[in-house]
Amino acid sequence: MSKRLHIALVGNPNSGKSSLFNCLTGLNQKVGNFPGVTVDKKTGSTNLPSGEAEIIDLPGTYSLYPRRLDEWVSYRVLLGQDIKVRPDVVVAVADASNLKRNLLFCTQLIDLKIPVVIALTMMDLANKKGIKIDIAELERELGVPVVVINPRKQKGIPQLKKAMEQTGQGLYKPPVKDFIDNKALAATSIEEVKRLRSELSDYSAIHYLINHESFELDSATQSRIEDIEKRNNFNPTKTQAEEILQRYARIKHIMQVSVSEPDPLQKSLLTEKIDNILLHRRWGYLILLAVLFVLFQSVFWLASYPMDWIDGGTASFSGWLSSILPQSNWSDLLVNGIV
Incomplete structure (x- = not known):
C-alpha cells in the first residue's frame, strides 16, 4: 500500500x-x-x-x-x-x-x-x-x-x-448509479447545492439541505443553502419519508432475488390445523378430558415409585434404631412415633 x-x-x-x-x-x-x-x-x-x-x-x-x-x-x-x-x-x-x-x-x-x-x-x-x-x-x-x-x-x-x-486501493469503485433515484426527491435543490459543492453526490446534497446548520460551512455557504431551501420550498420531512419508502421498495426487490426465507404461511397453516383440532367445539372437550386423565393417572403412577422407596427406607431405618436403642419410653417415641 x-x-x-x-x-x-x-x-x-x-x-x-x-x-x-x-x-x-x-x-x-x-x-x-x-x-x-x-x-x-x-x-x-x-x-x-x-x-x-x-x-x-x-x-x-x-x-x-x-x-x-x-x-x-x-x-x-x-x-x-x-x-x-x-x-x-x-x-x-x-x-x-x-x-x-x-x-x-x-x-x-x-x-x-x-x-x-x-x-x-x-x-x-x-x-x-x-x-x-x-x-x-x-x-x-x-x-x-x-x-x-x-x-x-x-x-x-x-x-x-x-x-x-x-x-x-480503488479496485472497487462506488456504484455510478444511485441505489434509489435521489434526484427525484428534490431535483432543483440538489442541483443548486452541487453547484456550491461539486464533490457531493445527490444523496449527500440532500443531507446538506437537511442538516447544513450542523455542518462546518462558512456563513456565505450557509446563507446560500438556506436561500435554496426557501426558493424551492424544500420540505425535509417529506423528502426523508419519500426516501425511506423508495429504499424499502428496492430492498424488497433485493430480498426477493437474493434471499430465501421459510414461508410464514406454511407455519401459520400448520398452527391453524392444530388449533382446529384442539379447539374443536366437540372433540376439543374430549381431548382436554383425555389430557387431564393422563396427567392425573401419571401423578399417582409416577409417585408410587418414590413412595415405595421412602417406605422401605423408613422401615429399614426404624428397625435399625430398634436394634441399637435400649427399651424405654424415649426409644419407643423415637422409633414408633417420630420415625
Whole structure:
C-alpha cells in the first residue's frame, strides 16, 4: 500500500460491530473521546495483506438520520464533517438474520458514494432460522463487496481484510448509479447545492439541505443553502419519508432475488390445523378430558415409585434404631412415633 489506510466500522447496534473491532485490533486498541462530546472513540490497528491499517469503531446507528448524540458523531464522520476522522474505507457490519432492516443503513452509505464494504455477521443464526442468502446476487444488486464473517470464530476475516485493502486501493469503485433515484426527491435543490459543492453526490446534497446548520460551512455557504431551501420550498420531512419508502421498495426487490426465507404461511397453516383440532367445539372437550386423565393417572403412577422407596427406607431405618436403642419410653417415641 502506498499509504496507511483508515477504516471505519459502522452498523446498527447489536450487529456484531464491536466483536469485529476486537477481532481485527486485538490488544492494539486505544479509547478516547470525540472532540467536544463524551462519546467514546475506539481506535486500533490491524494488519492487511500489504501493510498496517488504522481501525475506528464508530457508534452504532440505524440510519443517516441521527437522533442521539452518539449517532450524530457517526453521521458527521460519514458526511465528511469531522476533519480529524476521514476514513478511506467504510465497513458496514450487517446482521444477516435481520438483513432487511440492516440494508436501509447500508444503502444510504452506498449512495454517499464513499468506498463501502459490507460485512455480514450472524450467518449461523440466519441459517438456524432457515434464511439462505445468495452472496453473489446480493453483491450484484448492491454494487459493493459483501463478505460473510464470524469474528468470534475468526471466519471470513482474511477475505474481509483483502476486500478492505482492495477497496481502499480503488479496485472497487462506488456504484455510478444511485441505489434509489435521489434526484427525484428534490431535483432543483440538489442541483443548486452541487453547484456550491461539486464533490457531493445527490444523496449527500440532500443531507446538506437537511442538516447544513450542523455542518462546518462558512456563513456565505450557509446563507446560500438556506436561500435554496426557501426558493424551492424544500420540505425535509417529506423528502426523508419519500426516501425511506423508495429504499424499502428496492430492498424488497433485493430480498426477493437474493434471499430465501421459510414461508410464514406454511407455519401459520400448520398452527391453524392444530388449533382446529384442539379447539374443536366437540372433540376439543374430549381431548382436554383425555389430557387431564393422563396427567392425573401419571401423578399417582409416577409417585408410587418414590413412595415405595421412602417406605422401605423408613422401615429399614426404624428397625435399625430398634436394634441399637435400649427399651424405654424415649426409644419407643423415637422409633414408633417420630420415625
